[in-house]
Amino acid sequence: MLDKKTLPAKQAIKKQESLQHASSWNPAQKHTGMTAIMIFAMCFLFINNALASPEIQHWKTQNGAEVYFVPSNDLPMVDVRIVFDAGSARDSENKNVLAGTALMTNGLLAEGAAGDDAQILAEKFEAVGAAFGNGALKDMAWLSVRSLRDDKYLQPALINLKNILSFPDFNKNAFKRELERLKISVKAGKQSPGNIASLRFFKELYGDHPYAQPSTGTEESLQQLKLKHLKAFYKNYYVAKNAVIAIVGQLTTNEAKKIAAELVADLSAGKHAKPLPEVKALTEAKTVHIDFPSRQSTVLMGQVGLARGDADYYALYLANHAFGGSGFGSRLMEEVREKRGLAYSTYSYFSPMRAAGPFQIGLKTRNDQLEDAMKIIHEELNKYITSGPDKDELQDSLKNITGGFPLRIDSNKKIAEYLSVIGYYKLPLDYLDTFVGHVNAQTKVKVDEALRRRIHPDKMLTVIVGAKNEN
């Protein structure tokens, strides 16, 4: 776990090696605190009538794991991803809440299994060129392998994956080592204004809901975390009925069936994790300003948004696209950046999750411009909730969403990620095929009505991290 990507080092270099012009790709990726959630919780799926979406095959293994498969014959490779309802939202189901349990459990799997230590496990993947990945966010925890199709590479990789999944050693020394590394990662987070803001935002917005806790844990919670907590967590949540398997690659259905069955054969059936508690919305506005010696003030503003399957999802997705979801051309980008040069990046999004995920507006601006920028955001939000998108904005958004569909599924990697979202959130198999139809069925009246009903500018949570007396 804690692979190099979670640490600042490589990112710092990569960021400077090449400067992106702006944030129209995925605005939230600029905000490390939210990156992971965005990628896995916000996989919006679209369909263009002209293009058939990949045909998804679905079945259950004997012991109850849900399998989603798309054959893809162009490249001699295979992606396998297994997702559990074992994210940090489950940390609170301990007798006492120990934030970081889910992440540590997931991370420790590959640190020793079936008698092989971390070194041997890594060597076994790398000797056949397989790329192993794992991680845990608020909802999902996952393990993945990308391998060449040829059985002499694929089979050893799959056996190794199965061992990691089914027979983790939970070695004491590995636990201590990884815990220490996680503590440093948590500490490093405290030198990043974006990270500080994001953690505080979730804490304030979610109160006593499990989403309030950081997936990485806190310095305090990690102090109390013991190996026995990880073992218990593993036993409860890493079970077949709590698993979704996504497979994409050069395989026949029979081959995929064999792979899926074998992968979870040694997991107990167990049961699916129970529903998460409902999220209570804030009843009044709240602003938290954390003093921090940065040049910019980081602003996160928002409220409780949508759960997966919410009836307003399509209307609000479309509404947000024009407001702050589409990068250049969105109202926030126009008003804050293009007209006034107040920020490099500004955005808004709904992050639909198992329980209601957040609606969030983000911005970073020089400390002494904070007030000006906030004023614009408030004005724009109020205006938008009152009047909604204009006809052109609605039309442009629809064109972008429908025309851009093929780009969302143009690689095996993207399809595998979408399959796990569809499986994890129990979305219908025709979700892809019907998405554009649902979006197109929205009217200005429906969008305006949903916005007014769901977004309350007078009950916004605002978290600011920056140097206070430079304002």
Place this chain on the structure above:
Amino acid sequence: MKLKKISAALALSGLLMGLAACQTNPATQSAVAGAELKTSVSQSGVHSFNLSNGMKVLVKPDHRSPVAVSQVWYKVGGSYEYAGVTGVSHALEHMMFKGTKNLKPGEFSEIIAANGGSENAFTGKDYTAYFQRISSDRLELCLRNEADRMRNLQLSEIEFKKEIEVIKEERRSRTDDSPTSLTYERFNAAAFINSSYQQPIIGWMEDLDSMQLSDLSAWYQTWYAPNNATLVVAGDVDPQQIKVWAEKYFGALKPSKITPPKPRREVDQMGERRITVKVPAKVPYLLMGYKVPVLKTLISENKNIDDVYALEVLAGVLDGGQSSRLSKTLVRKKEIASSAGAGYDPYARQQTLFLFDGSPRAGHTAKELEMAIKKQITEIQNTAPSTAELNRVKAQVMASSVYEKDSVFYQAMQLGTLETVGVGWKKKDDYLEKIQQVTPQQVQAVAKKYLIDDRLTVAILDPQPIDTNQSRASRAAGGRHAR
């Protein structure tokens, strides 16, 4: 080693090679093909041709999805700049979205969005590139508008006044408010003596403060011309059709007289260089860099290029996955490092750095981590790595050469980079073979030759307390860019 970044031809699978070369749709091909429209096709399925004005075009068909990527690469970037105007390449890149004689500010972006596309641009040390990802049946409008802004940009003072503030916000966000990024910036400035690689791509804040529209205008006049650019198209496209469009839109543009930048080859270092960066932070951070050649410098000096591939494999032995030496020894065995990495990028115009970085575990210092990394280097210098280790690195390189075909964008990116840094896109084709040929002794030899103290620069981030009042006072004393 950034295995995923590495390019390769398809020595792996003859079958795949055949597919890549013959996937163009014969029907559309015959409709437009003429004797003069011949393009040359490489073994990896890349079609290439030059327009009469000197612009280069590379096309990589990939018909898995009905999408395409268009990228226009200019030979200009941070390393082309000189003192006082650092950041001008990047600033101009921002202004390239601000309208032409034919389009108003932002209109190109609007057109792309309305057609379901996404677009952006990026500036590196050695290149500036503009791209669109779009449904392949809409590709023509990307080429038409890219050609338009290559020659018809309208630089407006009003737009510039706002945009330069956006760029300063970008700098604050990426660099000034990130302790590790700040350390990396100072590290580069210390490592290079006369090479322009010492300059930050985004520019020093002071230079951004004094930047004028006329600086950008001069830069645009100097570098933005068809004979200083490469068009790369990848995806569900027909090379013959691309050629027709390229001739139509870019072929009509006049070439310029391009004077290459001054050489500014890095002088001999003559001893270790070392800096400390004291900023408010929580975790110490170490950067080490050894001056090493790249493909381009060796080719220019008529030297054997094998060292480059041995350095690639060396980076793989040290940091090519979780089983590599830094993870194995420093993170897991000795538990000195919380993280430790190594990296080498052979695709640059100038001599660059073989990098190490990392953070120490609690109870250890950055200095101890430095010593531990040096010990790892010494071990390879004394004893060649094992064949098993090398085989793992080679297996990953081979597999990556297949995985990378899953991304159309990445394939275009590789071609554009190689072409623009001056080694030529064809170097991609023999990469895999070159890596496979590297021996343990060669890896040992390059470690001995290049990873020596006289080529080394060290930067250590020394975390200062995150105290708002104290750091504000120190900033007020020296910080001209707070306002």
